[in-house]
Amino acid sequence: MDASQRSAQSGGVIATLAFAGTVAAIMQTLVTPLIADLPQILHTSPSNAAWVITVTLLVSAVCVPVSGRLGDMVGKRRMLLVCSVPLVAGSVVCALASSVVPMIIGRGLQGMGMGMVPLGIALLRDVVPAEKLSSSIALVSASMGIGGGLGLPIAAAVAQYANWRVLFWGAAVLALTVSTLIWFLIPEVPAGARGQRFDLLGALGLGVGLVALLLAVSKGADWGWASATTIGMFATSVVVLAAWGLWEVRTKDPLVDLRTTARPRVLFTNIASVFVGFGMYASMLIVPQLLQFPEATGYGLGQSMLAAGLWMAPGGIMMMIVSPFGGKLTNARGPKFTLISGVLVIAAGYGLSQALMGSAWGLMVVTMVISSGVGLAYGAMPALIMSAIPVAETAAANGFNTLMRALGTSIGAAVIGTVLSQMTTTMGGRAFASESGFRTGLLIGLGVALVAAAVAAVIPAVRGGAAQDEPAAPTAEREPAAVEG
Template sequence: MDAPQPAARAGGVVATLALAGITAAIMQTLVTPLIAELPQMLHTSTSNAAWVITATLLVAAVCVPVVGRLGDLVGKRRMLLVCSVPLVAGSVVCALSSSVVPMIVGRGLQGMGMGMLPLGIALLRDVVPAEKLSSSIALVSASMGIGGGLGLPIAAAVAQYADWRALFWGSAGLAAAVAVLIWFLIPDVPAGARGQRFDVPGALGLGAGLVCLLLGVSKGADWGWGSPITLGLLVAAVVVLGAWGLWELRTPDPLIDLRTTGRPRVLLTNAASVFVGFAMYASMLVVPQLLQFPEATGYGLGQSMLASGLWMAPGGVMMMIVSPLGGKLTNARGPKFTLICGALVIAAGYGLSQALMGSAWGLMVVCIVINSGVGLAYGAMPALIMSSVPLSETAAANGFNTLMRSLGTSIGSAVIGVVLSQMTITLGGHTLASENAFRTSLLIGGGLALVSAAIAVAIPALRSSGTDDGQASPAGAPEQAPVGA
């Protein structure tokens, strides 16, 4: 591994990679203020317009693990620059779109750039001094949440007071600026897995399996959970991913090393990531609706999209503040302890929501607490992963962990969507989610945060050369593999 960069250079690297993560998150939340207007804007049906959201999810799920593996093979800096190209191109395509097909294409291109986050986290292991590694990982890892929290009110303000195309022109400029910073500030570190082959069948198999799984999960509510197409997709996902797993175990240079991924420390971290992703996304679905529901319901707060985004923005700011503190906690007590604390803080936020959901101030406090826990948890998970995998697999392993988080958010979206659609009231001839539906959704989010904490408790200590979770060095001494794992 190359010698760590000087402090000034390392600071520029961390800032650039954090900005890249924030940019990727903003791309995901960019169209949220436009959801209700998309059918009219694009001259299409509501169901067709929904693909503007789904396309980014599907393409990102397929590309993130592939980009991570390519980062290990050809270099992380090179792949960061490659990821910036579809982010810029996709934004320009969306800005120029007047119909649904080019908009979906542009959103798919934006999804291709989502691999920036795991690449950036893995690169930190190569260039940041050991004493700053935990806090740097925490900040860059939490940047997706930070970007989501801050991007929503910004996008809402632009959509309300300017032409919607300005959103995409702005995102194109931001992605281009990130590419320039990567070019000048990110060092070119030798690839850890140089000389190995890229697993093309593994990439195709994983992509096909994930598309079937996520399409079935994300569209199940629209198509019907018992419909032939939904059941067919879910069965196909099981078959294809099962065959993919057998292939990965037999090929000499797998896309994802399932033997490494199957180590208890890595496996349990990824399992906890699914539940943390679900718990994080539950609040992002419920809180904006509570803020914007009409006051006539008795529980809605009647806020505009812009106002609701501003009420939620302090949560994103708090995540930015908490992330470096989480890195210090990791240095002092280990990433496992930080992950447990983060999950418990998320659960505490959901507990508060039962008493505070009746006011905008209360929901702001809930967002602050939940996002503080997300900041702690999101910073700890990559540190756990990178302390447990070989240097040649860091980007691929982080890509897979990012995929697990995304899987959690997708499942969370489907489950919360079912709860809100089944527990309803009728007001003025309109069917709306009931207060009990929102309370139940928040209880589910809190319950799954507790599940993630329980899984984190079971993560074994790292036992190699005297290193364990109670010391400050796991993320900084990653070459040592866990004994007996």
């Protein structure tokens, strides 16, 4: 495909892939307004109902790297269409569910479709002109955050004023719309790793190791951090992932090329991604609770779920606004500079929270600042990854980076949840997370953002100066940039 053809098609491609990422994020936040009501809706216990959320995380963690590798092997457009199928099917299953088992199955199917974002980012390298690449990567990468920020108030409004099943029927329509747009607007490009063998054993090993790790992280507070189950899960993850790593470096066509992943530019970007994911999710866990806690606590603001979602919605809008600016910043100064800037903005937002957490307006400002930083950081990380890897590994590498972000959000949820559960106050015979607990959680978010900045600062620059510190040009012939070892 020549440059004029790529330019003509790029507008529809970028819009479609950004919409696909936004829909995928909405799928994740869809059940948030229903959390308190799920046991009653599904006629089950709160612990069983919690699996409605946990299963999506587990399935997406396993499927995202697999989808990425298959995208490199059989074509990214084809895998985007494949990912849309379980999104539609899962939404329909959830809409029809009347008990916990089919709901868990449906949510698991939705998790299978989360590979759309890394596949979309990798596809941009193939079809978008070089002058639009940085801004388009930034927008599509940030679409997960945009969808989360905008999806929460929409889902809350639907849940409050309509039957809860409408949420899932609406999700099915959105997923079907995404698949239609992909079919008509996304071009097919040659698969960079066509003809290579799929690493089934590597996929199974990574899946088992990740499920054990994420179960321990996400359910440890319920099971007890010192319980035999939690410790056993952590031990299983360490053993299985270590064996998986040995297999990956020895097999001819690995699921994840760990030698490429070990390159300093890729390695430190992935490490920073874990901390950025933590920093993003900490605010999403704390701010809604502060907004909704009773005013009688002295620090809660007494907002409804819908109102809380509306106060947080400007954060998603800011991410949408900032993303194109992040692409321009990457073109001017390189993705490393953009990543450092983003995480420092996140840190500034957490710093402001100590003074502004006493009002809804203040928390809205905090959310807008943190979301702006996330938009910059999320757009820079794929650009850093793709500037250091072969074209044949773009989808797999972006899938692995997405996995690192998800791991960060899981760890963030566990850490912040533990802090809030341990630092409590009692009012009317009911225990609430205390004001000091919330302040501590926000300070942890600040510290994690500063750690992310420190990690990003040691990412090696591309040889030849900052001018080359940008995403690789979208041509199939482009070799990976030389990096400092």
